[in-house]
Every structure is written in structure tokens, then in C-alpha cells.
């Protein structure tokens with residue numbers, strides 16, 4: 437495995453093969469946007485606007501941009517764990533093409549998020565609307581993936597209201613904006629740390645392995661380090677690469693105890709029903725009941741239940757009784773304690789987990 441917690445110099449397409457299949461929890465992509473800026477842009481006072489005119493953002497045509505996008509997105513799919521997820525950011529120049537390619541590669545789009553810029557650059561020529569947002573696409577590897585979503589963590593930080601898909605942040609400026617030796621902006625598309633942190637807090641847990649294939653100044657990796665996640669970054673430009681690793685060295689991770697997400701978002705250890713019998717909480721031959729005790733099933737030594745002539749798992753028997761194809765047996769079955777009180781089997785599971 438490639439070394440963790442640093443930015444590697446080089447083309448990401450050459451570096452991807454160093455990452456094993458199914459090993460990454462979360463990918464964040466801020467790829468070239470293919471902005472196609474041809475003319476110099478000036479402000480009303482005739483000063484020149486520093487746009488993105490670097491070679492790395494230039495492609496011969498849409499076809500070559502799409503081929504490039506397909507290549508790195510296919511690699512992302514290969515290295516992503518089955519239950520991992522991927523975020524990609526773009527503007528109207530590229531995000532629709534990227535969305536199509538994601539779907540062609542059978543990624544499953546979970547949301548698109550609008551990053552609304554509280555301080556966008558004006559439209560200097562006054563020929564179009566002020567472009568005040570970028571779009572992020574969040575997707576999983578397939579529709580059945582159990583991706584990490586820290587719903588409760590986000591809700592708590594949003595005054596107990598469900599988090600929405602429009603996020604308002606200023607563009608990166610002031611002290612956060614890195615400068616080169618000439619005291620000029622070091623990178624034309626440095627993303628705000630606050631936006632990066634929000635993506636990470638939503639879609640990962642402490643200790644996860646995160647990947648940023650187009651690192652630039654490594655804004656995403658910097659947020660990952662701060663939040664106690666592991667990371668791998670790739671950047672092809674020597675100057676950005678140097679700057680990024682220097683930036684990472686200066687990041688002090690948050691104290692362990694402050695990195696917690698809501699308990700309700702923590703991935704739960706799987707406890708098979710048989711564990712409740714093997715650890716002596718339930719006896720084979722005793723009964724389980726539904727909430728109003730109108731149904732009773734017997735526990736067998738192998739962890740299955742019998743109900744009339746049917747035999748099966750806690751889920752299968754609960755589904756049969758409720759006449760549905762699936763049912764969560766953990767929410768259905770109860771046992772009778774020594775005081776003849778009904779207690780949910782979920783309570784025993786919680787005890788074992790803790």
C-alpha cells in the first residue's frame with residue numbers, strides 16, 4: 437500500500453494502481469473544470485482578473501475531457517470500498533458531463549449539493565448572471581451500498597433541523613488563502629476548509645481512509661488531518677505539491693475526544709441473534725413474544741424460531757406473521773423477564789454491543 441498521510445507527486449492516473457481495490461472509505465475530487473477561458477478578463481478599473489488559465493485545466497475538446505474523466509472515475513470506483521462514497525465538485529462548465537459519466541459507470545447519485553458562495557466574484561462584463569455557486573455530487577458505488585451518512589451529527593449542528601442540500605460558505609480568502617513567494621495567490625482554485633470539513637463530517641468516521649486525487653493545495657487532506665482521518669493525496673505540479681505537504685505539516689489535528697460524531701451515526705457492530713443465546717441472555721426452548729403478546733414463537737438452539745409449522749430467523753418469522761416480505765425482527769420480538777415484564781430483544785443487543 438502507498439504511504440498514507442502525505443501528498444504524492446505525479447499524475448493521479450499513474451498513482452492509482454498503487455492503491456489496492458476496495459480500500460478507500462471516501463474519495464473527494466476537485467478535478468480540472470475545463471473552463472475554456474480564452475479572453476483576458478478585466479475589472480472596470482482595467483486591472484486583470486486572475487482566472488484559471490493553467491495548462492492543467494486545458495483539454496483539446498469535450499471528448500478528451502470526457503475520456504480523462506472516465507479514466508479517473510473508473511479508478512475511483514475500483515479503489516472505493518463497497519460501502520464507501522465519492523464526492524466531486526464542479527461548475528456549469530463540467531458538472532453535467534461528470535454527472536452523466538458517473539451514471540454511465542453505475543455510480544448511484546445520492547444528492548447534488550449547491551455550494552452557494554456568500555462572496556462571489558461579480559460578472560465583470562455584465563453580460564450574464566453573477567455565477568454564485570458550484571455543484572457537488574455525492575454518490576455511492578451502487579444503490580444497495582450502506583454508505584456512511586452522519587445524519588444526526590449534521591442535524592445537531594443545524595439547530596436540530598434536517599440538513600439541506602444548499603450550503604452557504606464564502607470563497608477561500610484572507611489568511612486561509614495560501615500565497616507564493618511573490619505574495620500572490622498560490623493556487624487559483626483553493627477550496628474553503630469549511631466546505632471540506634463539512635463533506636468529511638457528513639460522510640466518514642474517525643480513522644477512515646480518504647483520497648484526494650487532485651490535491652492542489654490539499655484543502656481536503658488538510659481538513660482530513662484536522663478531523664483525525666487518514667488520507668492519500670496526488671498532485672502532479674511540483675510547486676503545488678511542495679506547498680501542499682508544507683501546509684499539511686502545519687495542521688494540528690483536533691484532540692481525539694473532540695472528533696466524535698453523534699452516537700446515533702456510529703457504525704454498529706453486527707450482532708447475530710445467535711449471540712444472545714450463546715452468551716446466556718436467552719435460553720433455547722423459551723419463548724419470544726410480540727409487543728401485545730398475541731404471538732409467541734419458540735427459540736431453537738441454532739438461533740432460529742418456530743412458529744406453528746414455520747421455522748426461520750427472527751426476521752423471517754416476523755415477516756411471515758406480518759404478511760410482508762421483509763421485517764426487522766429486532767424491533768418485533770420481546771422476551772419475558774423474571775418479573776413477567778416484556779423486554780425488547782434490542783435491549784439485549786445494546787447490552788452486548790456496549
Ligand SMILES: C[S@@+](CC[C@H](N)C(=O)[O-])C[C@H]1O[C@@H](n2cnc3c(N)ncnc32)[C@H](O)[C@@H]1O
Pocket residue numbers: 446447448449466467468469492623625626627628649650651652653654655656670671672673676
Ligand atoms: C481544481 S484544482 C484542485 C484544488 C484543490 N482542491 C485546492 O483546494 O487547492 C486541480 C488540481 O489538480 C491537479 N491536476 C490536474 N491533472 C492532474 C492529474 N492528472 N494528476 C494529478 N493532479 C492533477 C492540478 O495541478 C490542480 O492543482
